[in-house]
Amino acid sequence: xxxxxxxxxxxxxxxxxxxxxxxxxxxxxxxxxxxxxxxxxxxxxxxxxxxxxxxxxxxxxxxxxxxxxxxxxxxxxxxxxxxxxxxxxxxxxxxxxxxxxxxxxxxxxxxxxxxxxxxxxxxxxxxxxxxxxxxxxxxxxxxxxxxxxxxxxxxxxxxxxxxxxxxxxxxxxxxxxxxxxxxxxxxxxxxxxxxxxxxxxxxxxxxxxx
Amino acid sequence: xxxxxxxxxxxxxxxxxxxxxxxxxxxxxxxxxxxxxxxxxxxxxxxxxxxxxxxxxxxxxxxxxxxxxxxxxxxxxxxxxxxxxxxxxxxxxxxxxxxxxxxxxxxxxxxxxxxxxxxxxxxxxxxxxxxxxxxxxxxxxxxxxxxxxxxxxxxxxxxxxxxxxxxxxxxxxxxxxxxxxxxxxxxxxxxxxx
Numbered sequence: 149x150x151x152x153x154x155x156x157x158x159x160x161x162x163x164x165x166x167x168x169x170x171x172x173x174x175x176x177x178x179x180x181x182x183x184x185x186x187x188x189x190x191x192x193x194x195x196x197x198x199x200x201x202x203x204x205x206x207x208x209x210x211x212x213x214x215x216x217x218x219x220x221x222x223x224x225x226x227x228x229x230x231x232x233x234x235x236x237x238x239x240x241x242x243x244x245x246x247x248x249x250x251x252x253x254x255x256x257x258x259x260x261x262x263x264x265x266x267x268x269x270x271x272x273x274x275x276x277x278x279x280x281x282x283x284x285x286x287x288x289x290x291x292x293x294x295x296x297x298x299x300x301x302x303x304x305x306x307x308x309x310x311x312x313x314x315x316x317x318x319x320x321x322x323x324x325x326x327x328x329x330x331x332x333x334x335x336x337x338x339x340x341x342x343x344x345x346x347x348x349x350x351x352x353x354x355x356x357x358x
Numbered sequence: 359x360x361x362x363x364x365x366x367x368x369x370x371x372x373x374x375x376x377x378x379x380x381x382x383x384x385x386x387x388x389x390x391x392x393x394x395x396x397x398x399x400x401x402x403x404x405x406x407x408x409x410x411x412x413x414x415x416x417x418x419x420x421x422x423x424x425x426x427x428x429x430x431x432x433x434x435x436x437x438x439x440x441x442x443x444x445x446x447x448x449x450x451x452x453x454x455x456x457x458x459x460x461x462x463x464x465x466x467x468x469x470x471x472x473x474x475x476x477x478x479x480x481x482x483x484x485x486x487x488x489x490x491x492x493x494x495x496x497x498x499x500x501x502x503x504x505x506x507x508x509x510x511x512x513x514x515x516x517x518x519x520x521x522x523x524x525x526x527x528x529x530x531x532x533x534x535x536x537x538x539x540x541x542x543x544x545x546x547x548x549x550x551x552x
Contacts, residue, residue: 276469281451281461281518288521313521314538321511325476345508348497348542 171209174199175221183262186271187218225264229257234298243302247315247346248339250295254319255333268323279320291316303350311350318346364402366392371414376456380411380467388414415471418457419479422450427486436494437549440509440535441528447517448525476514483510495545505543512539 177199181190192214196206210216236253240246258264267274277283295316296309303311318341322332332338370392374383385407389396403410429446433439451457460468488506496502516525516534524530536549 272473273466273470276473277465280465280469280472283465285519285521288519292522310522310538317512317515317521321515324473325480325511327507341508344500344504345542349538 168209170199170201170205171220174201174206174209174217175224178217178221179225179263182221183266186266187274188271190214192217225261229254230294232257234295237295237298243299243311243350244339244342244347246299246302247311247342248335250315251319251332251338251342252335255323255331255338258323259333279324284320287320288313288316307350311346314346315342363392363394363398365417367394367399367402367410368414368417371410372418372456375411375414376459380460380464380471383407383411385410412471412474415468416475416478419472419475422447422454423479423482426450435548436490437536437540437544439490440513440540441531443513444516444525444531444535445528447513448520451517479514480507480510483513486510487513491543495548497541497543497545500543509539509543 174195177195178190181194181198192203192206195217196203199206206217207213210220212219233250233254236249237246240249278287292309292313295312296305299308299311302308319332322330330337330341332341367388371383371388374387374391377383378387385399386396388410389399399410400406403413426443426447430439430442433442484503484507486506487509488502491500491502491506491509496505516523523534540549
C-alpha cells in the first residue's frame with residue numbers, strides 16, 4: 149500500500165538522528181529495497197529479511213509499521229542531506245562559493261541517491277504532495293531555517309534566510325524541469341547561474357551593509 | 359465546428375473536475391456537461407478518460423497563462439509587467455475554484471499532471487519573456503534568452519508559492535521584482551519605481 153503524504157518536521161542539520169544500531173540497519177535495508185523496487189513494493193517482511201532481523205525486532209524499532217519506517221527514513225536521509233549542504237556552505241570562502249557549492253552538493257547527492265532517484269523516476273506521486281502550492285511554502289520555510297544561519301557569515305540574518313529560499317527555488321525548478329544545457333551538479337554551470345541571477349541582488353548587501 | 363466541440367469538451371471536463379474530482383469524473387459526465395454525444399468524446403479523445411483529463415488540465419493551464427498575458431498587456435515597462443503578472447497570477451490561483459478544489463481533495467492526482475505540463479509552460483513563458491527583454495534596457499552582458507528562461511522559472515516558482523513574500527501586497531511585490539529578481543537582469547535605471 150502506498151502511504152499518503154506525511155508531515156515533515158523542520159530539519160536541524162546540526163542535530164544527528166538518534167537511533168539504535170538495529171534501527172539503523174533496518175533503515176539501511178529499507179533504503180536498499182526502495183532503490184531496488186520502490187516504496188510501494190517494499191514490504192515489511194522483505195525489510196526484515198534484508199536487515200537480517202525478525203519482524204518482531206522491526207516492529208519493536210518501528211511500532212507504527214511501514215508509515216513509521218518511511219517517516220524515520222525520510223527524516224534520517226533529509227538530516228544527512230541538509231547537513232551535507234550546510235557543511236559545503238560552512239567551508240566556502242565567500243557568498244558566491246557558498247551558494248554555488250550548496251547547489252552542487254545538493255544536486256550531486258540527489259543524483260547519487262539511488263532510492264530518491266527511483267522514487268523521482270517511478271513514484272513521483274509520493275514526492276509531489278510536498279512540492280505543491282502550500283506545501284512547498286513550508287519547504288522553503290524549512291530551508292531558510294535550516295540553511296539560512298549558515299549563510300549569516302556573509303549576509304544579515306533576514307537576507308541569509310531569503311538567499312537560502314531563493315537558491316532552493318532555483319534548485320527545485322531545475323530538478324523537476326531540467327534544462328539540457330545546464331547541469332547544477334557541475335561547478336561551472338552552478339557558479340554561472342549564481343553569478344548571473346542570484347548574486348547581483350546581494351552584492352550591495354555585501355559591499356555596503358546598512 | 360470540430361475545434362469548437364473539442365474546446366467545449368475541454369471546458370466541460372474542467373467544470374466536471376471541479377464538481378466531481380479527477381477520480382470520479384467520467385467520459386459521460388463530460389459529454390453531458392458539453393451537450394455532446396459520448397461518441398464525440400471518443401472521436402476527439404480516442405484514449406478516453408485519461409487522455410481527456412490530461413488534455414483538459416493542459417488546456418486549463420494554457421488558458422490561465424493566456425489570461426495572464428492579456429492582464430499585463432498594458433504595462434508600460436518590463437519591471438511593471440513582472441509586478442502585475444505576479445500579483446494577477448497569485449490572485450488567479452487563489453480564486454481558481456476548480457484548481458483549489460482539486461488541490462485540496464486530490465493533490466496526488468493533480469500535481470503529476472501539472473508537473474507534466476511544466477516544461478511546456480516554461481518554454482512558452484521563456485520565449486515570451488525573452489521577447490519582452492529584447493526591447494528592455496538590460497544590465498551589461500545579459501542574454502535575453504537566458505534571462506527570460508530564468509525569469510520564467512522564478513515566475514512559476516512564485517506563482518506556485520509566495521514563500522516569505524506576500525504577493526497580495528503591491529509594495530512587497532515591487533521590492534521582490536525590482537530589488538531581487540531583476541537586479542542582475544535590467545539596467546539600474548529600468549529598476550527605479552515610477
